[in-house]
Amino acid sequence: MQASNEETDARLPLLEIRDLHVELTAPRRRLPVLEGVRLEVRPGETVGIVGESGCGKSVLSLSLLGLLPPAMRIREGEIRYASETLPHADEESFRRIRGKEIAMIFQDPMSALNPALTIGDQATEMARLHLGLTRREAREHAAALFRKVGLPRPEALLRDYPHRLSGGMLQRVMIAIALSCGPKLLIADEPTTALDVTIQAQILDLLRKIREEEGTAILLVSHDLGVIADMCDRIAVMYAGQIVEEGTVADLFDSPKHPYTIALLNAIPTPAKKHEKLFAIPGTVPALNERGTGCRFHSRCPHADERCLLQAPPVVTVRGVHSARCWLAAEEGGLSNAVG
Amino acid sequence: MPSVEPLVQFDNLQKIYPVSGFGRKKASLRAVDGLTLSIHEGETLGLVGESGCGKSTTGQLAARLLDPTGGIIRYRGADLAQFRGKSAKAMRRKIQYVFQDPYASLNPRHAVAELLEEPLRIHRIGDKRERKRRVDEMLERIGLEASYGKRYVHELSGGQRQRIGIARALMLKPEFLILDEPVSALDVSVQSQILNLLKELQSDFGLTYLFISHDLNVVHYMSDRIAVMYLGKVVEVAGVDDIYAKPLHPYTQALVSAIPTEHRREKRERILLKGDIPSASDVPAGCSFHTRCPLAHDRCRRAEPDLLPAGSGNRSVRCHLYA
Amino acid sequence: MNSRKNVTLWLGIGIVSALLLLMAVSLFYVPYGANEMNIAHRLQAPGRAHWFGTDNFGRDILSRIMEGTQTAFAVGFFSVCIGAAGGFAVGSAAGYLGKWTDELLMRAVDALMAFPGILLALIFVTIFKASLPQTVIAIGVIFIPGFARVIRGGFLQYKEADFVKAARGLGAGHGTVIFRHIVPHVLSSVIVTASLCFSTAILAEAALSYLGLGVQPPDPSWGRMLNESQSYMNKAPWFALAPGLFITATVLGFNLLGDGIRDLRDRRA
Numbered sequence: 012m013q014a015s016n017e018e019t020d021a022r023l024p025l026l027e028i029r030d031l032h033v034e035l036t037a038p039r040r041r042l043p044v045l046e047g048v049r050l051e052v053r054p055g056e057t058v059g060i061v062g063e064s065g066c067g068k069s070v071l072s073l074s075l076l077g078l079l080p081p082a083m084r085i086r087e088g089e090i091r092y093a094s095e096t097l098p099h100a101d102e103e104s105f106r107r108i109r110g111k112e113i114a115m116i117f118q119d120p121m122s123a124l125n126p127a128l129t130i131g132d133q134a135t136e137m138a139r140l141h142l143g144l145t146r147r148e149a150r151e152h153a154a155a156l157f158r159k160v161g162l163p164r165p166e167a168l169l170r171d172y173p174h175r176l177s178g179g180m181l182q183r184v185m186i187a188i189a190l191s192c193g194p195k196l197l198i199a200d201e202p203t204t205a206l207d208v209t210i211q212a213q214i215l216d217l218l219r220k221i222r223e224e225e226g227t228a229i230l231l232v233s234h235d236l237g238v239i240a241d242m243c244d245r246i247a248v249m250y251a252g253q254i255v256e257e258g259t260v261a262d263l264f265d266s267p268k269h270p271y272t273i274a275l276l277n278a279i280p281t282p283a284k285k286h287e288k289l290f291a292i293p294g295t296v297p298a299l300n301e302r303g304t305g306c307r308f309h310s311r312c313p314h315a316d317e318r319c320l321l322q323a324p325p326v327v328t329v330r331g332v333h334s335a336r337c338w339l340a341a342e343e344g345g346l347s348n349a350v351g
Numbered sequence: 352m353p354s355v356e357p358l359v360q361f362d363n364l365q366k367i368y369p370v371s372g373f374g375r376k377k378a379s380l381r382a383v384d385g386l387t388l389s390i391h392e393g394e395t396l397g398l399v400g401e402s403g404c405g406k407s408t409t410g411q412l413a414a415r416l417l418d419p420t421g422g423i424i425r426y427r428g429a430d431l432a433q434f435r436g437k438s439a440k441a442m443r444r445k446i447q448y449v450f451q452d453p454y455a456s457l458n459p460r461h462a463v464a465e466l467l468e469e470p471l472r473i474h475r476i477g478d479k480r481e482r483k484r485r486v487d488e489m490l491e492r493i494g495l496e497a498s499y500g501k502r503y504v505h506e507l508s509g510g511q512r513q514r515i516g517i518a519r520a521l522m523l524k525p526e527f528l529i530l531d532e533p534v535s536a537l538d539v540s541v542q543s544q545i546l547n548l549l550k551e552l553q554s555d556f557g558l559t560y561l562f563i564s565h566d567l568n569v570v571h572y573m574s575d576r577i578a579v580m581y582l583g584k585v586v587e588v589a590g591v592d593d594i595y596a597k598p599l600h601p602y603t604q605a606l607v608s609a610i611p612t613e614h615r616r617e618k619r620e621r622i623l624l625k626g627d628i629p630s631a632s633d634v635p636a637g638c639s640f641h642t643r644c645p646l647a648h649d650r651c652r653r654a655e656p657d658l659l660p661a662g663s664g665n666r667s668v669r670c671h672l673y674a
Numbered sequence: 675m676n677s678r679k680n681v682t683l684w685l686g687i688g689i690v691s692a693l694l695l696l697m698a699v700s701l702f703y704v705p706y707g708a709n710e711m712n713i714a715h716r717l718q719a720p721g722r723a724h725w726f727g728t729d730n731f732g733r734d735i736l737s738r739i740m741e742g743t744q745t746a747f748a749v750g751f752f753s754v755c756i757g758a759a760g761g762f763a764v765g766s767a768a769g770y771l772g773k774w775t776d777e778l779l780m781r782a783v784d785a786l787m788a789f790p791g792i793l794l795a796l797i798f799v800t801i802f803k804a805s806l807p808q809t810v811i812a813i814g815v816i817f818i819p820g821f822a823r824v825i826r827g828g829f830l831q832y833k834e835a836d837f838v839k840a841a842r843g844l845g846a847g848h849g850t851v852i853f854r855h856i857v858p859h860v861l862s863s864v865i866v867t868a869s870l871c872f873s874t875a876i877l878a879e880a881a882l883s884y885l886g887l888g889v890q891p892p893d894p895s896w897g898r899m900l901n902e903s904q905s906y907m908n909k910a911p912w913f914a915l916a917p918g919l920f921i922t923a924t925v926l927g928f929n930l931l932g933d934g935i936r937d938l939r940d941r942r943a
Contacts, residue, residue, distance in 0.1 A: 063538040177627045207401035208565065209624045212609035216623055234538070237568070237611035278543035280572030281612070282595060288550075289543035289572070295508055416843050443845035456836035460858050469854075470844045523844070 023094060024051040025196055025228050026075070026113075031088035033067075033074055035299065042299040044070050044083060046252045049326075052196060057222060057229040059239035062249035065296055068232045071249070072200045075230075076115060077105035093195075111141040114189035118201035120181035124173040131169030134188050141192045156187040160217055179210035186217060193225070200232045215242060236279060240264060245332060248272050251297055251307035258333035268327075268335040270312045306337070314339055356428055357389035358559050359413065359527060365421030366408050370632050380632040382408040384583035386422070387658060390527075395553065395560040397574030397591070399567060399606070403631055405583040406563045407451075410529045413561060414448035415439075426527075444474060447525040451532035453516035457504045463490075463515055464500030470522040485522065493518045493548065510541035514548065521552065529561045534569060546572060567610045571595060579603050582631060582639040585658060589666030599661055599668045601644045638671065646672065683934025686869075689927030693920075697747055700740035709733065709892045717910045727912040729902065735916050738894040742917065745895045746924060749810055749879040750872040756814025757871055758864060761821020768822070769829025770852060780826065783819040791816040792881060799887045809888045813878045817871050824867050828860030862939045869932035873925040880921050896921050 033045040045067045052058045060068045073079050075090060077097070090097045092112060098104055109115075117123045124133055134157075135149035144152060150169060157165035160183045173181060182202060189197055199218065203211035215238065221227055233239050239246055246263050248256045248271065256269040267273045277290030294311040297303070306312070309319040318338055327340040366383040383405040390396045400406045411417045413424060415431065424431045426442065434442045450456035457466055467486045471477060477485065487497045493514045504512060513533060520528060530549070534542040546569065553560060564570045570577060571591055578588045579602065587600040598604045605622040624643045629635055635642050641651040650671050660666070661673040705725075712732035720727040726735035768779040786794075798812035832838055838855050846854075880897030882888035889895035896917040903913035 063540060179627055207628065208567065208609045209401060209605055210627070211611070212605075212621065213623055215611070216621070235611065236539070241611040275539060278539050280543070280546060280568050282568075282571055285572060285591075288547050291544040291547055292540035295510075414843050416839050440845040443843065448840070448843045450836050450840060452836060456840045458837040458841075458855055469841070469846075473841075473844050473846045473850060519840075519844075 023053075024091075025054045025056075025093060026050075026052040026230070027089075027091040028071075028075070029089040029091070031071070031074065031090065032086040033070055033079065033083055034086045035083050037082070040300075041086075043086075043302065044252055044299065045074070046302075048088070048252075048254055050247055050254065050257075052228050052230055054195065055222065055226045055228055056245065057231060057243045059243035059246040060230065060232045060249055060254075061234065061236055061239045061246060063234060063296065065251075066249040067252040068249050069200055072115070072198050072230065072232050075198060076109050076113060077102065078115075110137045110189075110194070111192045112194055113196045113198060114192070114194040115198040115200065116182070116185045116189050116202050118204050120178065120185045120205075121173065123185060124181065126173055128172075129169065130171050130173060130176075130184055134169065134184065134191065137188060138191045153187065153191065156190055157184070160184075160187045160190070161213075162187065177210075178206055179213060182206065182210075182214055183217065186214075186221070190221065190225070190227075194227065196228045196230065197221070198230045198232070201234070202231070203238060204233070204235070211238070218242065236275065248275070251302055253307060253336060255308065255337070256335045258329070259331075262329070262331075262333040266329075266333075268329050268333070268340040269308075269337050270314055270339070271308050272335075274311075355391065357425075358392040358427060359390040359561070360425040360428075361386050361388045361409070361413070361422065362425065363387055363422040364409070364412060364419055364424065366405070366412055366417060367420045378632050381583050381634055382631055383412065383419075384634070386580075386583065386585055388578055388585055388588065390559060390561060392526075392559055393557060394575040395562050395573050397570035397577040398561060398563045398580060399565065399570050399577060400580035401565065401628055403582075403628060404580040405631070406580050407531055409580070410448065410531045410561060410563050413527075414446055414529050415443070416448060440474070444523040445526045446529070447520035447523065447527070448529045449513075449516050449520050449531065449533050452536055453509075453512035454504060456516060457512065457519070459504050461503075462500065463502050463504075463507075466504075466515060467500075467519055467522055470519060474523060476523075489518045489522060492552075508541075509537050510544055513537065513545055517545075517548070517552070521556065524556070525558070527559045527561070529563070531563045532565070533562075535564065535566060542569070549573065567606065568612070579606065582629065582634055584639065584669065586640065586670070587666070587668045588658075589662075589668075590664060593662070593664060593666055597662075599666070599673060600640075600670050601646050601672075602640050605645075638669075680934055680938060682930050683938060686927055686929070686931030686934045689923055690931055693743060693924055693927060694747070696740060697743035700743055704734075704737040704740050706734035706737045709894075710737075717906060717913070719910070720912050726916045727910065729899070729910075729913055730906060735899075735913065738899060739896070739916050739920055742894045742896045742899065742920070745806070745889055745893065746876045746879065746920075748806070749813065750875040750928075752810045753813035753817060753875040753878075754868050754871050756811060757817025757821050758868060760814070760818035761823075762825055762864075764818065765822035765825030765827075766829055766852065769826040770833060770848075770856075772830075772833075776826070779822070783822050787819040792878060795878060795882060796885075796887065799882060804882075804887045804890060806889050806893070809879055809882055812882075813875050816878070817875075820871065821864065821867055824863050825860055828863060829856055832856045832859050862935070866932050866936045866939070869928050869935065873928035873932075876921065876924050876928075880917075 028048055028050045031045055031048040032043065035042045035044050048071060060071065062068045070083065074085060092108060131150060131153065134153040135146065138144045138149040138152050153169060154165040157168060162168055162180065162183050176184065203214050206214060218229060222229055231239065231242055240260050243260060245257065245259055247254045248269065250271050256263065256267065256272045263272060264276065267276060274290055274292045278292060280289055292311050297307060297310065304323060305321050306315065306319040306324045309315040312319065324336050324338045326334050326336045328334045329340060364383055364386040368380040368382060370378040370380050386409060398406045398409065408417065412419050431442065464486050467489055468482050471482045471485065486500060490497055490499055495511065495514060507515065534545050537545060552558060562570060562573045574591050576588065577591050577594045578585050579600065580586065581602050587603045594603060595607055598607045605624045608620065608622045622645065626643050629642060637653050638651040638656055641647040644651065656669050656671045656674055658667050658669040659674055661668045710733060714732060715728050716730055716732040718724055718728040724734050724736065726739060729735055764779050764783060768776040794816055795812040799808055802808045833856065838851060841851055841855050879888050879895065880900065883895040883897030884901045886901065889898055891898065899917040900914060906913050
């Protein structure tokens with residue numbers, strides 16, 4: 012694993028997000044949603060974004076495809092795909108890339124499909140649009156993809172309507188549709204959150220298989236640290252619109268540096284913690300207008316001091332790809348005792 | 352423990368809904384189908400399973416929010432169905448239910464203090480001053496200031512709402528609490544607060560819990576014993592460590608192996624089940640799990656296995672492999 | 675809520691309060707006796723002495739309009755009360771009990787609804803003696819199906835709500851469940867229906883009285899005044915104008931009020 016990481020690191024990044032700021036334009040004021048997000052995804056790599064509700068992880072994934080809701084806009088920063096900058100507001104350039112180069116799967120496949128159209132109509136749309144296939148070719152193409160994602164009786168399925176399928180089957184359909192133009196990057200936003208445990212295992216297994224067979228890079232967004240750890244090479248932890256820590260699975264789970272990551276890991280019930288009290292993070296996530304100028308986590312952090320309240324902490328490189336946005340991370344061994 | 356009478360006992364419990372459809376044979380939806388289970392005083396029994404397995408229906412039957420279509424629920428040996436009128440109301444004080452979604456289960460038009468006072472009013476407990484005292488006491492116990500009494504549900508965070516949901520169930524000093532997915536709507540950091548609170552309250556008030564959840568990590572943390580449900584039936588019951596360390600039923604094995612954790616790095620073997628969970632209105636004949644079971648053989652398609660004691664300790668499993 | 679955005683509601687409240695004020699004043703003071711005839715001054719155009727002019731018997735139109743508000747509001751208020759009470763009985767029983775009770779009651783409601791309302795009132799008033807109470811009852815009965823449907827819908831929606839289940843789980847009886855947990859939620863849609871029915875009632879009373887089947891002379895009613903003005907349309911157009919304007923204003927006022935409340939509720943939901 013270590014070796015393959017170094018190998019991929021040498022390649023040019025497929026997706027580069029540089030200092031991305033997204034703001035919400037409320038009446039008479041603007042509120043920051045994402046503040047200075049920086050992330051890279053290399054070809055064939057699986058990168059996880061983990062965080063609690065409201066941390067901005069879904070906004071980040073939507074901004075990559077120019078799908079932000081009307082009230083939000085990119086204030087500054089750059090999104091580069093295959094070394095080419097994507098202009099923020101150019102719908103045309105996003106459309107060229109959307110589906111063909113970067114595809115997306117959503118949490119709720121039921122609402123992502125139009126209930127009034129057959130699955131075939133929707134599964135052939137992208138191939139006809141981007142690959143210029145005829146209706147018949149597109150249907151054959153879709154049937155082959157359905158077989159690949161493990162859907163039984165693909166020809167019959169193409170004539171069916173979405174409501175006749177279970178959640179797990181629909182998510183397979185969504186994955187097949189996403190794969191129809193052979194994208195190099197798949198963005199999966201909570202792809203298994205609505206599914207049962209055994210079905211979740213099937214879908215995660217399928218994503219793993221796609222990565223291995225097609226070499227597709229995956230950006231996996233989830234609130235579930237278990238899913239993220241299970242799937243990803245590299246993980247970014249988000250809190251209040253910023254990436255607070257980034258590193259390999261081993262970096263984050265064995266030697267987390269940011270107090271939020273540490274708190275999160277300690278808050279999850281695991282068999283080892285059965286007879287202990289779980290760590291409870293005091294307070295709540297600051298609202299968009301209460302983030303202040305200092306560290307976004309200072310009000311809930313057990314180690315915060317005045318500097319954390321007033322000054323935004325720098326992103327400190329710990330070792331290799333491991334970095335943390337924390338004043339204390341800079342101080343050698345500052346937090347190692349707190350790791351639970 | 353076997354010599355002691357269980358606090359709650361489900362005996363061949365059934366909840367079957369008739370399903371009507373156009374031009375189809377009369378079908379029935381077997382939400383709970385012959386469920387037998389006992390819960391001992393002071394323990395937490397975890398009830399796990401996937402959507403549609405009937406775990407939530409079981410909880411609502413136990414709380415008498417639904418009436419069973421067959422079978423018996425015994426409470427300290429007495430059949431719950433025999434209580435009517437006043438005595439049924441008295442039984443409700445002992446058995447309380449906490450809903451998954453506190454936002455939907457708390458009347459949005461009532462302030463927190465009213466919500467907490469209502470159980471006392473319904474059961475005509477104390478005068479106005481006494482009730483106010485008990486409401487304030489409970490607010491303090493669950494970690495909220497008395498000023499929260501004046502707030503409304505929409506002014507509270509998810510965690511605070513669930514605290515109120517739990518407090519409301521505790522106002523009548525129940526013995527048995529049914530917790531239906533109490534933390535599944537919450538973020539991890541809030542979830543841990545609620546789980547800690549539930550454990551504290553259990554030891555403070557000597558409560559018995561039926562803890563219903565789909566999250567196997569959470570259930571493991573909370574429970575003493577675990578019952579696994581599949582299509583309306585219990586397929587395995589055992590102590591929590593037995594279930595996780597050495598699951599017997601093939602379904603339990605798949606479930607346990609599917610828990611996503613960072614410990615996957617230890618390379619535990621993953622068992623992938625084929626296909627979907629069948630619908631509760633079209634339950635397969637024989638063992639209802641045979642359509643997805645990697646170990647199914649001829650007998651499983653023909654005969655339904657019984658829930659029988661198996662292995663060491665106090666565990667039972669519904670599978671021909673162990674019969 | 676932003677008052678600028680809810681013009682409808684405030685306009686409705688404004689018109690209705692102005693009419694209510696006029697009614698309140700009329701209880702203590704009218705410029706002339708409403709039935710005081712003065713043949714010498716018949717069919718006078720609006721002027722300083724008679725703001726809205728006089729009618730064919732020389733009665734002051736303003737005074738008659740003012741007293742007419744009492745009739746209009748009495749008809750509106752009591753018929754809506756009858757409709758709401760009947761609708762609540764039928765709708766709550768159907769929604770709460772469900773099953774065959776629901777089937778039976780709602781089919782009856784459908785039958786009543788299929789029958790043209792004004793025709794029903796006409797038959798009713800013709801069978802019994804035409805007078806104010808009869809008119810009120812006849813109009814009230816027409817409203818029962820509408821209220822019943824709204825209330826049944828609310829009961830169906832909230833009967834299965836988690837917080838209603840929760841109350842039952844605590845041991846609450848049917849009374850507590852219905853009046854403490856379901857009714858407050860149903861109330862807002864009942865208020866909307868009531869204010870819309872109020873304007874329909876006033877219109878229906880005017881129509882019945884215009885046909886000579888509602889309020890009997892000499893008591894002032896806007897509909898009756900319209901009826902009497904007919905023969906003098908060319909000679910004294912103001913005779914028809916005043917009651918016509920007031921009927922329109924009242925109907926508009928209550929409709930705006932109803933729509934405004936509905937908007938307010940929808941926005942909150």
